[in-house]
Amino acid sequence: MANTKTPQPGLAKRESAPADPDLWIRMYQQMVQIRLFEEQVNDLYKTARMPGLAHLYSGEEAVAVGVCNALRRDDYITSTHRGHGHCLAKGASLDRMFAELLGKAPGYCRGKGGSMHIADQDTGNLGANAIVGGSAGIATGAAMSAKMRGADQVTVCFFGDGALGQGVLYEVMNMASLWKLPVIYVCENNLYNEYTHYTETTAGELTARAKAFGIHAETVDGQDVRGVYEEARQAVNRARQGEGPTFLLCDTYRYYGHHVGDIQRTYYRAKEEEDFWRTERDPIKLLAGWLVEQQVSDTVTLDQMMADVRAEVAAAVEFALAAPFPDVSEVDQHVYA
Amino acid sequence: MANTKTPQPGLAKRESAPADPDLWIRMYQQMVQIRLFEEQVNDLYKTARMPGLAHLYSGEEAVAVGVCNALRRDDYITSTHRGHGHCLAKGASLDRMFAELLGKAPGYCRGKGGSMHIADQDTGNLGANAIVGGSAGIATGAAMSAKMRGADQVTVCFFGDGALGQGVLYEVMNMASLWKLPVIYVCENNLYNEYTHYTETTAGELTARAKAFGIHAETVDGQDVRGVYEEARQAVNRARQGEGPTFLLCDTYRYYGHHVGDIQRTYYRAKEEEDFWRTERDPIKLLAGWLVEQQVSDTVTLDQMMADVRAEVAAAVEFALAAPFPDVSEVDQHVYA
Amino acid sequence: MSTPSATLSQTDAHAVREITLAQAVREALAEEMRRDPTVFIIGEDVAEAGTPFKVLSGLVEEFGPTRIIDSPISEPGITGLGVGAAMTGMRPVIDIMFGDFIGLIMDQLANQAAKVHYMSGGKLNVPMVVRTTLGATRRSAAQHSQSLHAWVSHIPGLQVVLPSTPYDAKGLYKTAIRDNNPVIVFEDKMMYQLKGSVPEGEYTIPFGVAGIKRQGTDITIVATSSMVQVALTAAENLEQIGISAEVVDPRTMFPLDKATLIESAKKTSRAIVVDEGYERYGVTAELAAVIAEGAFYYLDAPVKRMGAMDVPVPFSPVLEDQTVPTPAALTELAKTLCGRA
Amino acid sequence: MSTPSATLSQTDAHAVREITLAQAVREALAEEMRRDPTVFIIGEDVAEAGTPFKVLSGLVEEFGPTRIIDSPISEPGITGLGVGAAMTGMRPVIDIMFGDFIGLIMDQLANQAAKVHYMSGGKLNVPMVVRTTLGATRRSAAQHSQSLHAWVSHIPGLQVVLPSTPYDAKGLYKTAIRDNNPVIVFEDKMMYQLKGSVPEGEYTIPFGVAGIKRQGTDITIVATSSMVQVALTAAENLEQIGISAEVVDPRTMFPLDKATLIESAKKTSRAIVVDEGYERYGVTAELAAVIAEGAFYYLDAPVKRMGAMDVPVPFSPVLEDQTVPTPAALTELAKTLCGRA
Ligand SMILES: Cc1ncc(C[n+]2csc(CCOP(=O)(O)OP(=O)(O)O)c2C)c(N)n1
Numbered sequence A, B: 001m002a003n004t005k006t007p008q009p010g011l012a013k014r015e016s017a018p019a020d021p022d023l024w025i026r027m028y029q030q031m032v033q034i035r036l037f038e039e040q041v042n043d044l045y046k047t048a049r050m051p052g053l054a055h056l057y058s059g060e061e062a063v064a065v066g067v068c069n070a071l072r073r074d075d076y077i078t079s080t081h082r083g084h085g086h087c088l089a090k091g092a093s094l095d096r097m098f099a100e101l102l103g104k105a106p107g108y109c110r111g112k113g114g115s116m117h118i119a120d121q122d123t124g125n126l127g128a129n130a131i132v133g134g135s136a137g138i139a140t141g142a143a144m145s146a147k148m149r150g151a152d153q154v155t156v157c158f159f160g161d162g163a164l165g166q167g168v169l170y171e172v173m174n175m176a177s178l179w180k181l182p183v184i185y186v187c188e189n190n191l192y193n194e195y196t197h198y199t200e201t202t203a204g205e206l207t208a209r210a211k212a213f214g215i216h217a218e219t220v221d222g223q224d225v226r227g228v229y230e231e232a233r234q235a236v237n238r239a240r241q242g243e244g245p246t247f248l249l250c251d252t253y254r255y256y257g258h259h260v261g262d263i264q265r266t267y268y269r270a271k272e273e274e275d276f277w278r279t280e281r282d283p284i285k286l287l288a289g290w291l292v293e294q295q296v297s298d299t300v301t302l303d304q305m306m307a308d309v310r311a312e313v314a315a316a317v318e319f320a321l322a323a324p325f326p327d328v329s330e331v332d333q334h335v336y337a
Numbered sequence C, D: 001m002s003t004p005s006a007t008l009s010q011t012d013a014h015a016v017r018e019i020t021l022a023q024a025v026r027e028a029l030a031e032e033m034r035r036d037p038t039v040f041i042i043g044e045d046v047a048e049a050g051t052p053f054k055v056l057s058g059l060v061e062e063f064g065p066t067r068i069i070d071s072p073i074s075e076p077g078i079t080g081l082g083v084g085a086a087m088t089g090m091r092p093v094i095d096i097m098f099g100d101f102i103g104l105i106m107d108q109l110a111n112q113a114a115k116v117h118y119m120s121g122g123k124l125n126v127p128m129v130v131r132t133t134l135g136a137t138r139r140s141a142a143q144h145s146q147s148l149h150a151w152v153s154h155i156p157g158l159q160v161v162l163p164s165t166p167y168d169a170k171g172l173y174k175t176a177i178r179d180n181n182p183v184i185v186f187e188d189k190m191m192y193q194l195k196g197s198v199p200e201g202e203y204t205i206p207f208g209v210a211g212i213k214r215q216g217t218d219i220t221i222v223a224t225s226s227m228v229q230v231a232l233t234a235a236e237n238l239e240q241i242g243i244s245a246e247v248v249d250p251r252t253m254f255p256l257d258k259a260t261l262i263e264s265a266k267k268t269s270r271a272i273v274v275d276e277g278y279e280r281y282g283v284t285a286e287l288a289a290v291i292a293e294g295a296f297y298y299l300d301a302p303v304k305r306m307g308a309m310d311v312p313v314p315f316s317p318v319l320e321d322q323t324v325p326t327p328a329a330l331t332e333l334a335k336t337l338c339g340r341a
């Protein structure tokens, strides 16, 4: 494993964001929902009830939740292979998510997309993408479209540190800057491109790559949902007011393997590193701690909330398991509109 | 035409480079050779004696000549659609260049390449390339190869401001920086991507795009051959000593159209701009002035040199015009080695 | 596919003029931009320059630089932008200056544009047109002379259009722009000055309907794009010696009008397929295979293919001219096939 | 082409073991890296991870990280690097994790790698190998399940290899690495654990020589890569009912062993071509067209094609399983063709 700035436990001290207790509670709930969703996905995989693989978002919840809460429902997002968190945070429902992951008819894509391709136009989700960097163009084009249509929609493009290797990202950042497009590039730096540490693949300073194109860039602690939300809110405001794109670098971590089958990880990352992030940098624990400390909520309430979400997730997975597969005749439908 | 920093006439004052009168004279001669070669190419086109089109290098001679004089014969270059100057500066002979442009058998590529694809392994020329940015990978790979083979060869990748739009450039700059490859990216900013001013297509500050990847970057007056040579020499030294890549941004100008057929140019650039560069910023005049001022040479000698080159060019074009076309049976040779 | 149910030609009372293929393309784009404000064009040097071939000249004057957009030299980027814009309410036309450059955008076309509708279970659409070129013999060498339409024809989700006349160009472009799926149009660079009759105003040509460019009874020549003129010249040569050749232009590689190709071959019992793409694994293979299978019991001779020679296109005119099918070569092949060589 | 003049199998006295296709690939690469210091491998997660399919496991331990190089996720970039390295004395192996990603490198392959030798008038060479995958049914959905070998097969200057057994994989890889031209090798993801007899040590299989995987007299099944096993199973089914099927594997799409395909079809008088790429404008078209033309006067029935269904590969297993040719479907088609349905 290569050198990297050691992350600090806990939360950085900063001005408390404008207080809206309901908002923080909602974010807590959403992060828990994503966490429990992903644990259920892992379980479906381990019990051989899910076809294929999935890339879990556990550990990174604060990024999707912080960013998506700064968006309107009619704003757009594009997502990645590690996309469940983005979809849920933007408003997808648990049952249709599970159904899609199981290849069932009520799934968001009628089972045609699966884990890596969930799209839902009702919540502005233009789709997860299994090509690394593959949605950079789509997101920037959606932003261009909004501008041309005179709509004030903003588009968020989520991608991982690995996508910094894809040239198309620089091509579209250039155009986004030239034309002041309302797009926010959210880079989730979870330290790894699959099984390779990002410092082995990524030269220079990451935000400099956006700044070089005249794009406003910020680095934010991706485990601090309030911090992410605050930066995202500012970026959204800028975008909505025609001030152009922003690049948000979010430092974060994935708790599980690259995908559900990646169990033996010690050859590329230390158990201690995983433990540190799980115990000291967990976004859910950190928010819970703050909520209790600020007396916005208390442990009992939060625990109850978690139990409620757990029940919801269980019901959703039951729904999906019981749901029918699409009829085989659907196989050649939807090739052309 | 968009905003751009107004270039200043004449040469910037700077420390005189280490004096080697022969070197400056050789550079003068090479720049004249390129200039007269290109004038001859334009004439071949206008008199309908050349098939296809060509992109003339006139006005940009100081870049190729300054850079290539800092290289050894066994160092590599890659070139562009506007490549005649690079090829000649790296050591190509006039007669085989003309022959290639006319599609004749003695041409560098037996007539198969033409103006945009001249390659010559004997002088380390890995080939001109008609895909904008198309040689970025090749140049970086040649540098990687040199490093792997333990050779101390350096590779120069010439490209235009327009190539900054191609994502692959950023992909390979990242790797060149990561692995400290002996490659020099020479960006010839002649202000235009074909018929569009670079400021309309290129956001941010140009050298920042290289610096973002941790690449050493410099801007140099591309009309001042001594300045180009000096920067190139330093970059070559760095590369040869294993200190990694350099990005050299050379401000320059093309006197003719994008290609020989681009005669009506006023819709995209002002006649006054062309005149200014031709009269105040001409690299040949500027060097000649300095040579005389420094008493390294005198007008009579320089004029004689120009006359000699003119005769050489005339002889070379005669050779090419008289040369045979390849036999038609060659058409399916060289598809596979 | 929502191809308009239009008849082949809805010319109504419109005046018919002789215009060039370049003018026909421009007219189609201009008309569609007038009727639909969501149509825009983006590409390198498309605005004031009107592209190097001047096909788009004048459009920026009418529609302004917010709808005729000069882009950086970023083919993957602008195609990606196009996909996103198309998914969110616009109808982009992506201008890729030379067909040789589609290698840069194959990921955007095949993995994004072609699959969005299907992967989303039919919810999202990509009504995007890519316009680009094909064709050799401009002495432009190996990276500016290819006809790579076979690549996109291979990909489910894409539609591929090869107009061979000004009339077809206008009618097919209008259909392309109104279609809700990605369409790639290849224009032959050498045909821009070709003139033909084109009605003023509204008409569309549906996809998947071949054009019989010449009726005949002895042999079928299936020809695409640039090769239609070659086939028509060959057909005239053949007529001199009493061979009646039918020239069929599929117009769209996908959807492919298999029925018309097969019917023609059944009628004539002989077929040649001619296309300017590389022969190996090119579109001639598909067309020949379709005919050989569909007309099997009617054929008196094997279906023959003529594509571009399987070499990178050489610069030297003496070599380049060897690489493309010519009327003379096609005439000879047809004569042989008809037992007249 | 400088394919070695080796016989099909130069096994000498080497021991023959049963190993998997993954092991055969790794063994070929390791042996070539031992004998030639200019061979190196670059790609995403190729070193310690040994690729997601673990095909390269152990190589970095033997050859170190300067010859087994983990790259950024930059497919166009590493392919470009490969071309430049190959032109200057190295023999790079470029690892493209999934065949679906070749859309990203088509420009580097078709405009650079394939053309350097020709454009330079024969002076520069590009001895580069690209290894990638094909094949569906891993429940990986539309962007990780394609078989796109038709694209590269179309391009003069490229060679395309599709090994269908461990034995072929080793022998063909060794030829690929020693060849002085760019070669793209497609490995079927589903066959990595397929076992077969492979000699230890040195042997090569020349390009352009089809393998007869099973002798037969009644019908020819031309099958590529993953489809060879499907064809062999179908052939067993057919044997049960007295139909003797010959299974021919072209092994290399280019150079293509047309003679063996045609001879087999002439002998059996019936042919089916089966391949896992999309059917339309896919390699089945070329193979079928070649046979239909070459064996025209011997065929008792039209040449039939089976490719992947022309849809983006769906995720849902019930749908995905519809899209690929199966032994059952192939058996049925063969029966029909032999008049036994
Ligand atoms: C163009 C492309 N190349 C390679 C892959 C294979 N791949 C899938 S995920 C991945 C790593 C992505 O890393 P990162 O962007 O950091 O996202 P993370 O998985 O860490 O969330 C790779 C290489 C791919 N899907 N697309």
Ligand SMILES: Cc1ncc(C[n+]2csc(CCOP(=O)(O)OP(=O)(O)O)c2C)c(N)n1
Residues within 6 Å of the ligand: B055, B081, B082, B130, B131, B132, B133, B159, B160, B161, B162, B163, B164, B190, B192, B193, B194, B258, C044, C073, C075, C097, C101, C104
């Ligand atoms: C990938 C690609 N896109 C477009 C073109 C068409 N084209 C040829 S030269 C050129 C402009 C290049 O501008 P620049 O790089 O600044 O070089 P210059 O001509 O100014 O020397 C364009 C767009 C091309 N050859 N390759």
Ligand SMILES: [Mg+2]
Residues within 6 Å of the ligand: A160, A161, A162, A188, A189, A190, A191, A192, A193, A194
């Ligand atoms: Mg990552």
Ligand SMILES: [Mg+2]
Residues within 6 Å of the ligand: B160, B161, B162, B188, B189, B190, B191, B192, B193, B194
């Ligand atoms: Mg320029």
